Amino acid sequence: MKIPAMLLAIGIAVAQAPTAAVVSPEVAADRRVTFRLLAPRAAQVTVRAEWMRAPEKMEKDAAGVWSATLGPIEPDTYSYSFSVDGLTTLDPRNNRIKNGSRGPSGSVVDVPGGLSHEVRDVPHGNVTAMWYDSPATGGTRRVHVYTPPSYEKGSARYPVLYLLHGNGDTDAEWSSHGRANFILDNLIADGKAKPMIVVMPYGHTVPPNALATETRGRNTELMEQDLLKNVIPAVEARFRTAPGPKNRAIAGLSMGGGQSINIGLNHLDTFAWVAVFSAGVGGGGGARASESFEARSKAVLSDGAASNKKLGLLWIGCGVDDGAMAGATQLAAILEKAGIKHTFRKTEGAHTWRVWRRYLAELAPQLFR
Amino acid sequence: MKIPAMLLAIGIAVAQAPTAAVVSPEVAADRRVTFRLLAPRAAQVTVRAEWMRAPEKMEKDAAGVWSATLGPIEPDTYSYSFSVDGLTTLDPRNNRIKNGSRGPSGSVVDVPGGLSHEVRDVPHGNVTAMWYDSPATGGTRRVHVYTPPSYEKGSARYPVLYLLHGNGDTDAEWSSHGRANFILDNLIADGKAKPMIVVMPYGHTVPPNALATETRGRNTELMEQDLLKNVIPAVEARFRTAPGPKNRAIAGLSMGGGQSINIGLNHLDTFAWVAVFSAGVGGGGGARASESFEARSKAVLSDGAASNKKLGLLWIGCGVDDGAMAGATQLAAILEKAGIKHTFRKTEGAHTWRVWRRYLAELAPQLFR
Numbered sequence: 055m056k057i058p059a060m061l062l063a064i065g066i067a068v069a070q071a072p073t074a075a076v077v078s079p080e081v082a083a084d085r086r087v088t089f090r091l092l093a094p095r096a097a098q099v100t101v102r103a104e105w106m107r108a109p110e111k112m113e114k115d116a117a118g119v120w121s122a123t124l125g126p127i128e129p130d131t132y133s134y135s136f137s138v139d140g141l142t143t144l145d146p147r148n149n150r151i152k153n154g155s156r157g158p159s160g161s162v163v164d165v166p167g168g169l170s171h172e173v174r175d176v177p178h179g180n181v182t183a184m185w186y187d188s189p190a191t192g193g194t195r196r197v198h199v200y201t202p203p204s205y206e207k208g209s210a211r212y213p214v215l216y217l218l219h220g221n222g223d224t225d226a227e228w229s230s231h232g233r234a235n236f237i238l239d240n241l242i243a244d245g246k247a248k249p250m251i252v253v254m255p256y257g258h259t260v261p262p263n264a265l266a267t268e269t270r271g272r273n274t275e276l277m278e279q280d281l282l283k284n285v286i287p288a289v290e291a292r293f294r295t296a297p298g299p300k301n302r303a304i305a306g307l308s309m310g311g312g313q314s315i316n317i318g319l320n321h322l323d324t325f326a327w328v329a330v331f332s333a334g335v336g337g338g339g340g341a342r343a344s345e346s347f348e349a350r351s352k353a354v355l356s357d358g359a360a361s362n363k364k365l366g367l368l369w370i371g372c373g374v375d376d377g378a379m380a381g382a383t384q385l386a387a388i389l390e391k392a393g394i395k396h397t398f399r400k401t402e403g404a405h406t407w408r409v410w411r412r413y414l415a416e417l418a419p420q421l422f423r
Numbered sequence: 424m425k426i427p428a429m430l431l432a433i434g435i436a437v438a439q440a441p442t443a444a445v446v447s448p449e450v451a452a453d454r455r456v457t458f459r460l461l462a463p464r465a466a467q468v469t470v471r472a473e474w475m476r477a478p479e480k481m482e483k484d485a486a487g488v489w490s491a492t493l494g495p496i497e498p499d500t501y502s503y504s505f506s507v508d509g510l511t512t513l514d515p516r517n518n519r520i521k522n523g524s525r526g527p528s529g530s531v532v533d534v535p536g537g538l539s540h541e542v543r544d545v546p547h548g549n550v551t552a553m554w555y556d557s558p559a560t561g562g563t564r565r566v567h568v569y570t571p572p573s574y575e576k577g578s579a580r581y582p583v584l585y586l587l588h589g590n591g592d593t594d595a596e597w598s599s600h601g602r603a604n605f606i607l608d609n610l611i612a613d614g615k616a617k618p619m620i621v622v623m624p625y626g627h628t629v630p631p632n633a634l635a636t637e638t639r640g641r642n643t644e645l646m647e648q649d650l651l652k653n654v655i656p657a658v659e660a661r662f663r664t665a666p667g668p669k670n671r672a673i674a675g676l677s678m679g680g681g682q683s684i685n686i687g688l689n690h691l692d693t694f695a696w697v698a699v700f701s702a703g704v705g706g707g708g709g710a711r712a713s714e715s716f717e718a719r720s721k722a723v724l725s726d727g728a729a730s731n732k733k734l735g736l737l738w739i740g741c742g743v744d745d746g747a748m749a750g751a752t753q754l755a756a757i758l759e760k761a762g763i764k765h766t767f768r769k770t771e772g773a774h775t776w777r778v779w780r781r782y783l784a785e786l787a788p789q790l791f792r
Contacts, residue, residue, distance in 0.1 A: 077632075095509040140464040143512045147526045149593070157516045158527075173563060178554035180661075185547035194542060206661040224518070263446075292549075292575040 076119055078147045079134075079163040085126035087163060089134065091145065094118025096138045103134035103163070104406060112136075129167025130408050131233070133160035152231050154222045155262040162231065170415035171233035176243035177203030178236075181229045186288035190279035191259045197285055198225045199293065200235045202242055202249035211294045213301035213422040214251045216281065216325070217414070218310025220332075225256040231407055237415050247418040251293055255285045257310050270309075270336075278317045282324065300366060303327030303421050307410045308378065312336050315385065319351050322364040327421050329369040331413045332405055334381025335388065344384050358393030367420055368396040371413045373403030445488055447516045448503075448532040454495035456532060458503065460514065463487025465507045472503035472532070473775060481505075498536030499777050500602065502529035521600050523591045524631040531600065539784035540602035545612035546572030547605075550598045555657035559648035560628045566654055567594045568662065569604045571611055571618035580663045582670035582791040583620045585650065585694070586783070587679025589701075594625040600776055606784050616787040620662055624654045626679050639678075639705075647686045651693065669735060672696030672790050676779045677747065681705050684754065685716075688723050691733040696790050698738040700782045701774055703750025704757065713753050727762030736789055737765040740782045742772030 078090035089101045089112065099120040100109035105127060112120040133152040136143050144151060150162035166172060179202045188195040202212065217234060219227050228234045234252055241247035259276035260269050286302075289295060304325045306314035311333025318328035335347040354361050368389065372382035379400075386398040399416070403409035447459035458470045458481065468489040469478035474496060481489040502521040505512050513520060519531035535541060548571045557564040571581065586603060588596050597603045603621055610616035628645035629638050655671075658664060673694045675683035680702025687697035704716040723730050737758065741751035748769075755767040768785070772778035 093510050138510050139508065141462050141507050141510070141512065142515065143510065144527065146511065149522050149524060149526050151520065151522065151527060153518050153520065155518060157518050158513065158520060173554075175563070178563070180551045180553045182549045182551040184549045185542075194544070194547070 076147055078145050079161075081163065081165055085129065085165050085167070086123055087125050087127055087165065088121060088123040089136070089145065090119055090121045090147070091136050091138070092117075092119050093138050096120070098139055100137045101134055102137065104132040104160075104408065105130075109137060125165075127165045129165045129169055131162060131164050131169070131171065131231075131411070133162050133231070133407075135160045152227075153224070154227065155224045155258050156222055159222075169411075170240060171237045171411050172240070173236055174240055174243070176239055178239050179203050179205065179242075181235050183226075184288070184292065186284060188280050188284045190284050191276055195256055195280070195284075196225055197256065197289070198229050198254040199289065200229065200238060200252035200254070201293065202238065202251070204249050205251075205294075209294065211296040212249055212251045213296050213303070214253055214289065214293075215303040215305060215327075215418070215421060216253050216255065216285075218255065218257050218304070218306030218313050220257075220306075220308030220310055222262060223257070225254050228252075228254040232411055232414070234414055237411060238418060241415065241418050248422045250418070250422060251289075251295060253285065253289050255281060257306070257313060270312075273309075274313055274316050277313050281317060282321065286324075299324055299326040299364065301422065303329070303366075305329035305331065305369075305414075305417060306333070307331040307413075308333050308405065311378075316347075316350060319354050319361075319368075322354065322361060326364055326366040328365070329367070329371070329413075329417050330382070330385065331371050331410050332373065332376050332378045332382070334370070334372070334378060334383065334385040336381060338377065339380030339384050343381060344388060347385070348388060355388065355392040355394070361392075361394050365395065366423070368394065369399070369417055369420070370396060371399040371401060371409075371416070373401050373405070373409050375402075375404040376409070377405060445516055447514050448530075450532065450534055454498065454534050454536070455492055456494050456496055456534065457490060457492040458505070458514065459488055459490045459516070460505050460507070461486075461488050462507050465489070467508055469506045470503055471506065473501040473529075473777065474499075478506060494534075496534045498534045498538055500531060500533050500538070500540065500600075500780070502531050502600070502776075504529045521596075522593070523596065524593045524627050525591055528591075538780075539609060540606045540780050541609070542605055543609055543612070545608055547608050548572050548574065548611075550604050552595075553657070553661065555653060557649050557653045559653050560645055564625055564649070564653075565594055566625065566658070567598050567623040568658065569598065569607060569621035569623070570662065571620070572608065573618050574620075574663070578663065579618075580665040581618055581620045582665050582672070583622055583658065583662075584672040584674060584696075584787070584790060585622050585624065585654075587624065587626050587646075587673070587675030587682050589626075589675075589677030589679055591631060592626070594623050597621075597623040601780055601783070603783060606780060607787060610784065610787050617791045619787070619791060620658075620664060622654065622658050624650060626675070626682060639681075642678075643682055643685050646682050650686060651690065655693075668693055668695040668733065670791065672698070672735075674698035674700065674738075674783075674786060675702070676700040676782075677702050677774065680747075685719060688720050688730075688737075691723065691730060695733055695735040697734070698736070698740070698782075698786050699751070699754065700740050700779050701742065701745050701747045701751070703739070703741070703747060703752065703754040705750060707746065708749030708753050712750060713757060716754070717757060724757065724761040724763070730761075730763050734764065735792070737763065738768070738786055738789070739765060740768040740770060740778075740785070742770050742774070742778050744771075744773040745778070746774060 145161035514530035
């Protein structure tokens with residue numbers, strides 16, 4: 055095989071050249087998806103995508119390329135990974151990655167078709183990675199910040215949604231995999247949501263590998279300190295934010311949903327808008343989780359009328375196939391008992407990003423009204 | 424094994440729990456690095472890091488965890504990957520990834536120790552992902568933009584360095600892997616570089632898999648259009664940039680170095696500062712590459728005195744172990760012959776990010792003086 059001189063000159067390893075023809079994933083116009091992996095020495099290769107209940111076998115061709123064509127698949131964005139003789143691996147030909155605090159969990163494929171998070175030909179906002187001092191956690195931390203398309207075009211101040219991720223993710227995933235920026239771009243372009251800033255902080259304050267039951271409470275406490283004392287002041291110093299609780303919302307998914315309800319409900323003078331995606335009273339639900347939640351939020355729950363005056367919206371969403379439904383149902387019951395107005399949306403779906411992108415698209419239009 | 428309820432509730436797959444104890448990479452105080460991979464069914468596992476000439480074998484323990492402890496290693500940031508029975512794979516326990524336009528090429532490990540790109544306790548600038556319309560390439564494109572720590576604190580305008588990546592990378596790699604933002608943070612904090620904006624555009628305008636010799640010229644042409652007509656206007660409309668060529672620099676590595684010299688030298692009314700990292704007249708050098716370069720830049724080369732009046736700096740850097748040295752040497756000779764003042768730095772090193780981070784740290788203090 056002849057290697058073009060320019061490949062040598064620019065340092066591309068010769069060994070990569072033969073795989074250049076392997077394209078994966080490939081999404082056809084009929085929404086069938088083909089995955090391919092060059093693995094000539096493997097005995098068995100499977101692919102597992104977010105839409106599957108079990109892995110699908112792939113077939114090897116004479117060149118050692120394994121492939122599987124599946125579908126048609128419902129339009130959405132899905133993560134997937136290969137298993138090569140038992141070893142889980144990403145798709146080496148795909149630079150779309152679902153990363154996280156403990157390492158990457160999959161590659162990502164888009165099956166387009168009228169999705170709320172597609173990149174449309176509308177004005178786009180920016181996503182800024184910002185580093186800030188966090189005395190609360192003892193170090194330099196990073197936060198991602200979405201600013202709406204109009205941000206640079208004037209001197210207006212904007213309301214802020216603080217949007218928290220789940221266990222195992224980082225401050226990058228709400229934009230990279232959750233596509234929060236494109237969801238907001240589209241809602242704003244369609245006149246459905248008010249232009250807003252979306253702040254996506256990092257929700258692990260203890261090492262994410264240590265996030266067992268015994269450290270979860272500590273993580274939420276430190277997150278509360280970091281958010282209130284470090285993140286919000288840093289954001290309000292560097293971005294043009296509108297002041298006061300009516301201009302601040304807090305929402306989160308899973309672990310971040312627990313943080314949102316625990317921090318938000320107990321700080322209604324900071325956040326008038328609170329939303330919980332796929333989470334509830336904490337843990338897997340149960341009587342002790344309810345008791346613990348009620349103890350923590352005693353002051354707020356004891357005066358529902360006062361809370362209702364401060365709240366713009368308290369929104370809970372959970373999928374019927376989600377293990378978090380028990381805890382979410384308990385949370386709704388506690389709020390009901392306390393006379394605190396709230397919306398409890400039971401939707402289709404499980405504990406996945408497919409649900410959370412839709413929740414953001416449903417929530418954002420209701421904020422700051 | 425008992426699975427904590429909260430793990431179930433938040434949707435962490437049970438299958439992941441046993442691997443939670445595998446830590447990789449681990450960097451000891453004596454700068455020895457341990458890599459680990461759980462692969463009980465594998466027959467042979469090796470690791471290859473950027474500092475190695477050949478892969479190192481790993482050893483399997485009773486739990487099926489392969490490991491290798493290497494070093495002490497010279498402080499720097501290195502990419503690495505595992506080979507599992509011939510399949511190249513990332514480190515599943517490490518969320519630091521060297522990504523690129525054709526897929527991820529490795530995981531990343533830091534061996535700290537007085538590096539110009541370390542995260543120090545100094546004020547940090549932001550890195551903003553911005554989307555813009557690119558009629559030149561026919562779509563929506565993304566660019567990464569570093570703004571210095573002082574940017575939000577006033578209304579000053581800043582000079583701009585346009586910093587281009589190499590073949591196979593994207594607009595994200597100069598900050599994510601090249602750590603351009605931390606390099607600038609440190610130089611600015613130490614008073615060594617003027618506060619500046621660094622704009623990192625996407626340098627592939629034809630599909631990166633098609634970037635063979637025949638499409639490289641076309642890629643540079645389209646990149647020139649995109650940069651001059653789309654990127655610069657978008658940046659100057661949304662960021663507070665200082666006007667005129669004396670406030671614009673263009674630099675790039677490898678493919679981006681070729682773009683910098685071809686675009687920069689022919690647009691000295693736009694860029695007064697031009698730098699070329701690990702590149703030269705194009706391709707692997709040779710008489711035809713020189714001829715082609717001289718033909719393209721005929722007007723500039725025919726009047727060295729006029730060019731010298733416009734140029735603040737023309738800087739070429741190349742490592743003595745870099746295959747691009749021939750082309751870089753030819754470029755320097757052509758400039759010499761034309762009487763165009765330039766700096767040609769022959770340094771240690773090959774065609775790697777280890778060199779390019781140092782070049783940025785050496786170049787930035789010389790700009791906009």
